[in-house]
Amino acid sequence: MQTKQILIVAVTLAIAAGSVRAGGLSGSVKFDGAAPKAKKIKMAADPKCLELHADEPVLSEELVVNENGTLRNVFVYVKSGLTGTFEVPKTPIELRQEGCMYKPRVFGMMAKQPLKIHNDDDTLHNVHAMPANSKEFNIGQPNKGMESTRTFAVPEVMVKFKCDVHPWMAAYVGVLNHPFYATTGADGSFSIKDLPAGEYEIVAWHEKLGEQTAKVKVTDAVATQDFTFKLAE
Numbered sequence: 362m363q364t365k366q367i368l369i370v371a372v373t374l375a376i377a378a379g380s381v382r383a384g385g386l387s388g389s390v391k392f393d394g395a396a397p398k399a400k401k402i403k404m405a406a407d408p409k410c411l412e413l414h415a416d417e418p419v420l421s422e423e424l425v426v427n428e429n430g431t432l433r434n435v436f437v438y439v440k441s442g443l444t445g446t447f448e449v450p451k452t453p454i455e456l457r458q459e460g461c462m463y464k465p466r467v468f469g470m471m472a473k474q475p476l477k478i479h480n481d482d483d484t485l486h487n488v489h490a491m492p493a494n495s496k497e498f499n500i501g502q503p504n505k506g507m508e509s510t511r512t513f514a515v516p517e518v519m520v521k522f523k524c525d526v527h528p529w530m531a532a533y534v535g536v537l538n539h540p541f542y543a544t545t546g547a548d549g550s551f552s553i554k555d556l557p558a559g560e561y562e563i564v565a566w567h568e569k570l571g572e573q574t575a576k577v578k579v580t581d582a583v584a585t586q587d588f589t590f591k592l593a594e
Contacts (some may be wrong), residue, residue: 384579386553386586390435390545390565393591396426400460402529409484410461410527413445421529424569431549432590434467435567436519438542439553440574447539453477453510456522456532458502463522463532467568469542470534472516473543480578483524491521494575495536499525519566560591565590 399420404410425433453475457464461482470476472495480486480502488509489499495513502509512535513520524530535542543551556579565588566572577586 380404381511383583385556385583386541386561386563386577386579387551387583388437388489388586388588389548389550390432390437390567391549391587391589392426392430392432393589397424397592399425400528404461404527404529407461407484407527409482413460413482419460419462422462423531424567427547427549429548431545432567432570433545433549434465435545435549435551435565435590436467436469436542436587437545437551437553437563438518438531438535438537439539439556440562440564442559443539443541443557445560447471450474450540451475454534455479456488456534457481458488458524458530461486461527461530463524463530465544466531467519467533467544468535470513470536471540472536472538473512474515476511476513476534477503478509478511480505486530487525489523489525490520491523492517492536495520498556517583518564519568531568535566571579 417535440553449471454470455477457479459481478488483505485503487501494515494517500509516536516538518535519533522532541553541556543553545551558580560578563575564572570590572586575586
C-alpha cells in the first residue's frame with residue numbers, strides 16, 4: 362500500500378511539473394519595406410581570406426532580409442517575469458571563425474556556460490570580446506584548428522566580438538541567467554521552448570535596427586508574438 366501511494370504521489374508531481382513548463386513562445390520577425398542591397402565585403406587585405414571566397418563575393422550580414430520578408434539574426438529573449446534559478450549547461454556553446462567570418466553571427470548562452478571558440482581558417486584571427494560587465498578578453502589564434510574556451514561571469518545583452526585583424530568580422534552574444542532565448546534564422550521565425558506559465562517582457566534585438574519589447578502571457582500552450590522592424594526614415 363505504501364509503495365502504491367508513493368507511486369501515485371510521484372506521478373502527480375511529474376504531471377504538475379510538466380504542466381508548469383509545458384508552455385512556450387514562438388513567432389516571427391518581419392521587415393517593413395524594401396530589402397536594402399547587401400554590401401560586398403572587401404577581403405583583399407588578407408589574400409587567404411580572399412582565396413576562400415574566390416568563387417563568389419561575401420555579403421555583409423549586418424542586415425539580412427530573407428526571401429519571405431523576414432529578418433535573420435534577431436535575438437529574442439525573456440527580459441523580465443521569470444522567477445527562480447536555472448542550471449547552467451555544461452555543454453559548450455560554439456563560435457567558429459570560418460571563411461573569415463564569425464559563425465553564428467548572433468547567438469545566446471548562459472552566464473558561466475563554456476564558450477568554445479574555433480579557428481577553422483588557415484590564417485591569423487584574434488577573438489576580441491568586449492563585455493561591459495565581465496572580463497574582456499582578446500585571444501590570438503594564428504593557426505587552423507586552434508581552440509580556446511572562455512566564459513562570461515554575469516548576464517549582459519549584447520556582448521560584441523570583433524577581430525582586430527579583419528575589421529569586417531563581428532558577432533554578438535546575449536548572455537543571460539536563464540535559457541529562454543532564440544535567434545531568427547533563414548525563415549525569420551523563433552521558438553522559445555518550455556517557458557513556464559506567466560507574464561513576461563519579451564525583447565527582440567537587432568544590431569542595426571535596435572530593439573522592441575512586448576508583453577506576453579504564457580499559459581500551458583505555446584503563445585505567439587510577432588515583431589516588425591523597419592529602417593529609420
